[in-house]
Amino acid sequence: MNGDGRVIRTLDPDERAAVVRVLSEAFADYPVMRFVLGGDPMEMPDGLAALVGFFTDVRYAMGWPVLGVEADGRLVAATLVNEPTDAPFLDRFQDGLARVRAALGEEAYARLEAFEHASEGNEPDGDYYFMGMLGVLPGYQRQGFGRMLLRHVEAMASDAGCGVALSTEDARNVPFYEDLGYRVIGQADIGELHTWGFYRPADAGGSSRSGAAPPSLSEPTPSEE
Numbered sequence: 001m002n003g004d005g006r007v008i009r010t011l012d013p014d015e016r017a018a019v020v021r022v023l024s025e026a027f028a029d030y031p032v033m034r035f036v037l038g039g040d041p042m043e044m045p046d047g048l049a050a051l052v053g054f055f056t057d058v059r060y061a062m063g064w065p066v067l068g069v070e071a072d073g074r075l076v077a078a079t080l081v082n083e084p085t086d087a088p089f090l091d092r093f094q095d096g097l098a099r100v101r102a103a104l105g106e107e108a109y110a111r112l113e114a115f116e117h118a119s120e121g122n123e124p125d126g127d128y129y130f131m132g133m134l135g136v137l138p139g140y141q142r143q144g145f146g147r148m149l150l151r152h153v154e155a156m157a158s159d160a161g162c163g164v165a166l167s168t169e170d171a172r173n174v175p176f177y178e179d180l181g182y183r184v185i186g187q188a189d190i191g192e193l194h195t196w197g198f199y200r201p202a203d204a205g206g207s208s209r210s211g212a213a214p215p216s217l218s219e220p221t222p223s224e225e
Contacts, residue, residue, distance in 0.1 A: 008069050010066065010067060016057070018068075018075045019068065020052050022135060022137055024045075024052045027052065030169070036051065046103055064082055077137070077149060079134040079153065114191075118188040119195055121197075124163065129163070129165070130165045185197050
């Protein structure tokens with residue numbers, strides 16, 4: 001627990017609904033969701049929930065970290081993390097992908113596949129942790145919750161001798177990540193959507209589970225801070 005009462009903890013599978021709620025609200029106006037769904041995600045809540053729910057279920061099924069921050073007695077931020085793996089894992093989730101396809105429709109599912117394919121080249125070589133989604137409820141953004149989760153995952157990865165990779169499709173996030181020691185290692189365009197891949201090596205320094213940020217160091221991520 002931080003001095004201000006903020007708590008970072010691992011979220012159990014029986015908290016799935018809260019995780020999906022937080023991430024769905026955080027990503028409701030995010031460029032990837034608009035691109036995949038082909039319009040305003042708020043007008044397509046079933047498709048948005050299907051996507052976020054699938055990404056969440058994959059982490060739980062793999063035994064990977066699903067982390068959150070509590071404040072004011074509620075979950076206000078969450079992140080879905082991939083631990084290092086050499087083996088493809090999505091082939092294990094064909095039933096889940098079929099449900100996503102049915103919820104989205106063929107055109108939206110094709111856009112999702114195009115995005116995933118274009119993003120594959122934006123990740124580093126070797127072992128690394130990947131933050132697939134990092135979201136903060138709109139009313140709690142720009143209060144340091146996203147930074148807390150970033151620093152916590154960086155510390156986890158550093159303990160394992162690994163760096164951290166992530167991506168964004170919002171240009172406003174690029175300087176935020178660069179200031180935290182991440183560097184752009186790849187970019188891609190998918191139609192009108194642009195994606196940046198970032199990596200922060202284990203020896204970048206400054207990681208702390210306290211959420212403190214070093215001075216001037218840089219499944220989709222909204223504006224967390």
